[in-house]
Amino acid sequence: MSKLYCRKQGLTLFPHFPNYVEVETIDLLIKDVHLEGQPTRVDVAIDEGHIVCIDQNLDVSAEQVIEGQGKFLSPGFVDAHTHLDKTYWSSDTQAHELHEAIAQYTAYCHQVTAEQFKESILERSAKVLDQALRAGTLIISSHVNLEHAQGLAGVEAMVEQKTRYQNRVDIHVTAMPNFFGSQEQIDRQFAWLEEACQKNYLQGIGGAPYHFENAAVLTRKLFDLASRYGLKIDLHVDERDDPNIDNLELIVDLTKEYGMGGRVICSHITALSAVDDSRAYKVMEGLHRENIHVITLPSCNLYLMGRKDKEPIRRGITRIKELSEQGVNLSYASDNIRDPFRPIGNANMLEEGLLTAQVSRMLSDQELHEVYRMGTFHPAQALGIKDYGVEIGSKADVILLEASHDVEALVNQAAVTHVVKNGKLLLTKECSTQFMDPC
Numbered sequence: 001m002s003k004l005y006c007r008k009q010g011l012t013l014f015p016h017f018p019n020y021v022e023v024e025t026i027d028l029l030i031k032d033v034h035l036e037g038q039p040t041r042v043d044v045a046i047d048e049g050h051i052v053c054i055d056q057n058l059d060v061s062a063e064q065v066i067e068g069q070g071k072f073l074s075p076g077f078v079d080a081h082t083h084l085d086k087t088y089w090s091s092d093t094q095a096h097e098l099h100e101a102i103a104q105y106t107a108y109c110h111q112v113t114a115e116q117f118k119e120s121i122l123e124r125s126a127k128v129l130d131q132a133l134r135a136g137t138l139i140i141s142s143h144v145n146l147e148h149a150q151g152l153a154g155v156e157a158m159v160e161q162k163t164r165y166q167n168r169v170d171i172h173v174t175a176m177p178n179f180f181g182s183q184e185q186i187d188r189q190f191a192w193l194e195e196a197c198q199k200n201y202l203q204g205i206g207g208a209p210y211h212f213e214n215a216a217v218l219t220r221k222l223f224d225l226a227s228r229y230g231l232k233i234d235l236h237v238d239e240r241d242d243p244n245i246d247n248l249e250l251i252v253d254l255t256k257e258y259g260m261g262g263r264v265i266c267s268h269i270t271a272l273s274a275v276d277d278s279r280a281y282k283v284m285e286g287l288h289r290e291n292i293h294v295i296t297l298p299s300c301n302l303y304l305m306g307r308k309d310k311e312p313i314r315r316g317i318t319r320i321k322e323l324s325e326q327g328v329n330l331s332y333a334s335d336n337i338r339d340p341f342r343p344i345g346n347a348n349m350l351e352e353g354l355l356t357a358q359v360s361r362m363l364s365d366q367e368l369h370e371v372y373r374m375g376t377f378h379p380a381q382a383l384g385i386k387d388y389g390v391e392i393g394s395k396a397d398v399i400l401l402e403a404s405h406d407v408e409a410l411v412n413q414a415a416v417t418h419v420v421k422n423g424k425l426l427l428t429k430e431c432s433t434q435f436m437d438p439c
């Protein structure tokens, strides 16, 4: 049996460098798989949570072996925009548009104690996290409301959930202030944001300042805070039917002013489809120039937008194809799953991806390949994930799909047969109902 040269923790990544050690047994060997862009099937060796070797017919002993049988090995999906605090919460009456859904959730927050609120979030979000894991999602970023009635309780629950799920799904937490209310209440929202930053609860500063007359003041204050604490700024932007992208244009300017390129995410921007081409292309050029990430949430916006329209009904979808063609780092994500903002959803990124491809008419093989990347590599870049992918040195957070390449996985809605997290087999299709215990 040949020896495999393996990276050891904290040491350099490449086998021809020193600090590599010979190993006879690795943690996990995934045999006979297709990788993106590889013409032949390969074996993938995993040790100490990372991919350490990729080659044909690797001759090495492993603690555990997965027979890939020609399946597609992909990095896990990244769902970069969700609302885990609201998921699986429902009101007695169905909301018919965005503001109605917001009002229903706010009313609920006034009816429960902080303890009840936290318990409810932990229970409901666990349900969707488990669904997401079965569907191959290994990184989820969640906006969590700072409700006037609950303060930091929602964020604290999500931080607790992050710890509970640390070996299954990586959770990023973005606090979303609620600026509806008096000036005193708004000041209190900023005080809570500051406290959450000081306690290291957050990966991102959120909010939807475009709703408000003083949007410019609020947006600048949010940039100020994110900049001071070195956090991402991750905003809901111009989610409306009217041709008003004032907030998006301001964010492009503020990103430059604060030197925050690469650390700004704009979600929704549905109004981008309502403005004329010259204004749209000018701002898209700015998004690309300032390295601002965009997330489109078509499944939720198809439900929420154009509610006052008679036929033809506006679709509430941003300029997905044009943003992609302009070179903007564009991702798709789930947004709301089974709550007043969208009563359906399965936390399944392949499902969200196929819908995105359809509504944006990105259906050639090259475009479908790009859409697959909008659920994997692009959101990983937006969230600043290091060592993402399937190559030597990547973190071994990978999934096997019943397909031979990404386009087939998307079009066929391929089953996820194996989920590997931190280099350990966490779940197989056969044991997916009891995956809480390692297979």
Ligand SMILES: [Zn+2]
Pocket (backbone or CB within 6 Å): 081, 082, 083, 143, 236, 267, 335, 336
């Ligand atoms: Zn959202």
